[in-house]
Amino acid sequence: MRGRELAPTLLRVLYLEDKRLWHSSPHLSSLPSFASKRSRHGGRRARRYSVELLDTAVDAQGLSDNDGSAQPRTVPLTIICGFLGAGKSTLVRRILTERHGYRIAVIMNEFGDTAMKLAKTINVSSPNDPTQQSEEVLELANGCLCCSIKDTGAAAIEKLMQRKGAFDHILLETTGLADPGPIASMFWQNEEFSMGLGRDIHLDGVVCVVDAVFGRQQMEEDHAADGIGESLRQIAAADVILLNKVDLVPPADADALEEMIRGVNPAASLYRTVRGEIDLKYLMGIDAYRSRQLLDETRKTITGQHGGSTHTHGHDHDHDCDNEHGHEHHRAPTHYELRGISSLQIDCPKLSAAQLDKLDEWIRTVLWEKQLPNQATGATGAGSIEVLRCKGIFVTEHGELHVLQGVRNLYEIAKVEEGEEELGLPDTGKLVLIGKGLHESVRSNLMEQLGIA
Numbered sequence: 001m002r003g004r005e006l007a008p009t010l011l012r013v014l015y016l017e018d019k020r021l022w023h024s025s026p027h028l029s030s031l032p033s034f035a036s037k038r039s040r041h042g043g044r045r046a047r048r049y050s051v052e053l054l055d056t057a058v059d060a061q062g063l064s065d066n067d068g069s070a071q072p073r074t075v076p077l078t079i080i081c082g083f084l085g086a087g088k089s090t091l092v093r094r095i096l097t098e099r100h101g102y103r104i105a106v107i108m109n110e111f112g113d114t115a116m117k118l119a120k121t122i123n124v125s126s127p128n129d130p131t132q133q134s135e136e137v138l139e140l141a142n143g144c145l146c147c148s149i150k151d152t153g154a155a156a157i158e159k160l161m162q163r164k165g166a167f168d169h170i171l172l173e174t175t176g177l178a179d180p181g182p183i184a185s186m187f188w189q190n191e192e193f194s195m196g197l198g199r200d201i202h203l204d205g206v207v208c209v210v211d212a213v214f215g216r217q218q219m220e221e222d223h224a225a226d227g228i229g230e231s232l233r234q235i236a237a238a239d240v241i242l243l244n245k246v247d248l249v250p251p252a253d254a255d256a257l258e259e260m261i262r263g264v265n266p267a268a269s270l271y272r273t274v275r276g277e278i279d280l281k282y283l284m285g286i287d288a289y290r291s292r293q294l295l296d297e298t299r300k301t302i303t304g305q306h307g308g309s310t311h312t313h314g315h316d317h318d319h320d321c322d323n324e325h326g327h328e329h330h331r332a333p334t335h336y337e338l339r340g341i342s343s344l345q346i347d348c349p350k351l352s353a354a355q356l357d358k359l360d361e362w363i364r365t366v367l368w369e370k371q372l373p374n375q376a377t378g379a380t381g382a383g384s385i386e387v388l389r390c391k392g393i394f395v396t397e398h399g400e401l402h403v404l405q406g407v408r409n410l411y412e413i414a415k416v417e418e419g420e421e422e423l424g425l426p427d428t429g430k431l432v433l434i435g436k437g438l439h440e441s442v443r444s445n446l447m448e449q450l451g452i453a
């Protein structure tokens, strides 16, 4: 049996109200207080950061630029994309924890389940009315937001608008392997959208988070692959690019990567960030699409062209997304399948301290040596493994909770220290691996290493 497919996708709608937020997820609120860390970065210890609560005021004009115009007010929507592990959730989390005075709705599109969900859950609410806290989890049919935004995604936004009134801004975080072009086109110059949701929201811009450590490798692999891969598409589609994790690379490497990025998309604004820290006025309220539209219109007028816009956001990928009536359509391969990428989810029982060490050793071998421990290449189901992203939550026999976060060969397993008594520890842990060569033998090999039959 092959590694589990990358479905179902979870579309989560989170609310930020009344300038403050309240984490109801003990897992997330505990994440910044990591105690002991087993950080690995190709042999070096990774640096430790925590989510910072900033008080940067956003230029009010920046976020509510369409106020006061003759046009009815529509809520701007920003698409946040970026390759696996680049720092999208970190950015979103930072925006949600910042006191900027705006009500922001966040829609997350991610695959996987419990482990990833726990690792990413953010719940926000008004401290004046705890009943206001709200989170929705909607399952999308096929792990591809661009195929379902018209029905499930649009319905979620509609519900959001009805129940909560107008939002100041909507952030839509895509999966690490999503092509933002088709998603953007759903919200822009799309007749169906204009007649429906387009009355309430407008596309403000596409923000792409690029990993300063692995961005170069991702772009080079994309160039080497047949066709254009997702990381290049994401960069190409962006209005704003955040070169993130610059704390982990020498400035010369960041310069070289910046040059590569500029080669793909010279038009986007580019900023270097650590943990997505940037004044929000550079990301939100930028109105990139209205100015694009104006440019396109002007170009058409000058050149006399009237069809076939040359923008890069056309819905031009090769699978059929016409699912508007909810009927089954022939299932074309997803973005993940086309790249030979799958995910594998492994349930882990409560672990002893020795087993936790074994788990660390196992992850190190898989991530660094790209093979399973004690398994010769060529054995049944064995072969090269390439883990692009891993996340996990592990429970120990002593009631400790450990969280794994990994991007390629960089990973850390951190013990969650505070508030353990409130955690409502899950009975079992979970490991989610995303990458290539994730056959069923990976699961049995881990169980063997942990001494679990």
Ligand SMILES: Nc1nc2c(ncn2[C@@H]2O[C@H](COP(=O)(O)OP(=O)(O)OP(=O)(O)O)[C@@H](O)[C@H]2O)c(=O)[nH]1
Pocket (backbone or CB within 6 Å): 047, 049, 082, 083, 084, 085, 086, 087, 088, 089, 090, 091, 110, 175, 176, 244, 245, 246, 247, 248, 273, 274, 275, 276, 389, 405, 406, 407
């Ligand atoms: N050192 C450092 N670590 C960072 C930075 N930004 C994010 N990280 C870490 O990188 C890892 C991945 O970050 P996420 O925000 O989960 O990445 P993501 O893009 O949402 O990941 P996917 O949704 O799986 O694609 C986490 O362990 C973060 O804490 C940064 O600027 N510097």
